[in-house]
Amino acid sequence: MRAVTWNVNGLRACEKKGFAEFFAAIDADFFCIQETKMQESQLGQLAWQPDGYYAYWNSAEKKGYSGTAVFAKKEPLSVTKEMAAGVSNEGRVLTLEYPAFYLVNAYVPNVRRDLERIPLRMEWEDALRTHLLELDRKKPVLYCGDLNVAHQPIDLKNAKANEGNAGYTAEERGKMTELLAAGFTDAFRHKYPDRTDAYTWWSYMGRAREKNIGWRIDYWLTSGRIADRIEDVVIHSDIMGSDHCPLELQISL
Numbered sequence: 001m002r003a004v005t006w007n008v009n010g011l012r013a014c015e016k017k018g019f020a021e022f023f024a025a026i027d028a029d030f031f032c033i034q035e036t037k038m039q040e041s042q043l044g045q046l047a048w049q050p051d052g053y054y055a056y057w058n059s060a061e062k063k064g065y066s067g068t069a070v071f072a073k074k075e076p077l078s079v080t081k082e083m084a085a086g087v088s089n090e091g092r093v094l095t096l097e098y099p100a101f102y103l104v105n106a107y108v109p110n111v112r113r114d115l116e117r118i119p120l121r122m123e124w125e126d127a128l129r130t131h132l133l134e135l136d137r138k139k140p141v142l143y144c145g146d147l148n149v150a151h152q153p154i155d156l157k158n159a160k161a162n163e164g165n166a167g168y169t170a171e172e173r174g175k176m177t178e179l180l181a182a183g184f185t186d187a188f189r190h191k192y193p194d195r196t197d198a199y200t201w202w203s204y205m206g207r208a209r210e211k212n213i214g215w216r217i218d219y220w221l222t223s224g225r226i227a228d229r230i231e232d233v234v235i236h237s238d239i240m241g242s243d244h245c246p247l248e249l250q251i252s253l
Contacts, residue, residue: 001253003030005105005144005218007201007244010037011069012046017241020048026248029073034107034146036067036091058082060091067091068145070105074098083131088124095135101226101253102135106145111166118171125175133182140223142251143184146201146244147219151176151186154196155216167217185227187220187249188235198235201244209243220249229253 004026008014011033023031031053040057043049053071058081060066068091076096083093088109096103109124111117135141149172153159162168180186192198199214208214220233234248 001030001251002026002028003032003103003142003144003220003249003251004028004246005032005034005146005220005249006246007034007107007146007218007242009035009242009244012038012042014241015046015048018239019241022236022239022241022246023048023050023071026246028248030096030103031071032094032103032105032144033069033071034067034105036069037064038067039063040069056094056096058091058094061089065090066107068094068105068107070094070096070103072096072103076103083127088120092124093128093131095131101140101142102138104132104135104141104143104145106143106147108146108148110148111169111172113166115166115169118169122171122175125172125179129175129179129182132179132184136183136223140226140253141184141221142249142253143221144219144247144249146217147176148217149173149176150215150217154194155199157197157199157213157215167215179221183224184221185224185230187222187227187230187251188216188233188247190227190230191233199237200235200247204243212237218244218247220247222251226251226253 050071078097080095150156200218202209202214229252231250236246
C-alpha cells in the first residue's frame with residue numbers, strides 16, 4: 001500500500017506548480033494534504049479533479065486558511081472530522097476508518113513566531129494523543145501530516161541556533177516524545193535512524209531549499225505493533241509546488 005502526505009500550502013496555488021502531475025504519477029492508494037486553504041465547494045475552480053478517488057474535506061471556517069483533505073481509492077467505513085475532544089474549528093483533522101486500520105491526517109497548529117499559541121498547541125496535542133490512543137485500542141493507526149515539530153537535532157539543519165524557536169521548543173518536542181512513548185513509531189526514523197540532511201520543509205528565504213537548509217516536520221507515524229510492516233518511507237524532495245515536499249509511506253497492510 002502506498003500513501004502520501006503533503007502540505008501543499010494552498011491547493012489552488014500548488015495545482016499551478018505540478019500538483020496534478022505528481023498526483024497522477026505517484027498513483028497512491030491514499031493522498032493526504034494539509035493547508036488546502038479552500039472549501040470543498042471551490043473544488044470546481046481547479047482544472048485538476050480527483051478522478052478515481054473518494055474525496056474527503058475538512059475546511060476551516062475561516063476561508064483561505066488551514067484545511068485538510070484525503071483522497072482515497074477505497075471508500076472508508078466512516079469519516080470523522082476533528083477529534084472527540086476537538087479544540088479548533090480550523091479543519092485540522094480527518095480520520096478515515098477501514099476494516100484493518102484507521103488513517104488520520106492532521107495539520108498541527110503552529111505556535112507562531114512569538115510562541116503565543118503554545119498553550120493551545122499543548123491542549124491540541126493532548127487531545128490528539130487521546131484520539132489516537134482511543135483508535136489504537138480498536139485497530140492499528142496510520143497517522144500523517146504536517147506535525148510542525150522537528151523532534152531531534154538530526155531533524156533540522158541548524159538545531160543549536162533554533163533551540164526555543166517555533167517548531168523546536170522543548171514543549172513541542174516533548175509532546176512528540178510523549179506520543180512515541182505511548183506506542184507510536186516514527187516511520188522514517190524506523191527505516192533510517194541515522195540519515196542526516198533529510199528534510200521536508202524549507203524556508204522561502206535565503207535560497208534555503210537550494211542549500212538544503214531545512215526541517216523534517218512532516219511525518220508518517222504508525223502504531224508500534226505494525227512498524228515491522230513498514231517497507232519504505234520516501235522524501236520526495238525533488239517535487240516542488242510548495243515549501244513542503246511530499247512524504248510517501250510504503251507499508252504492507
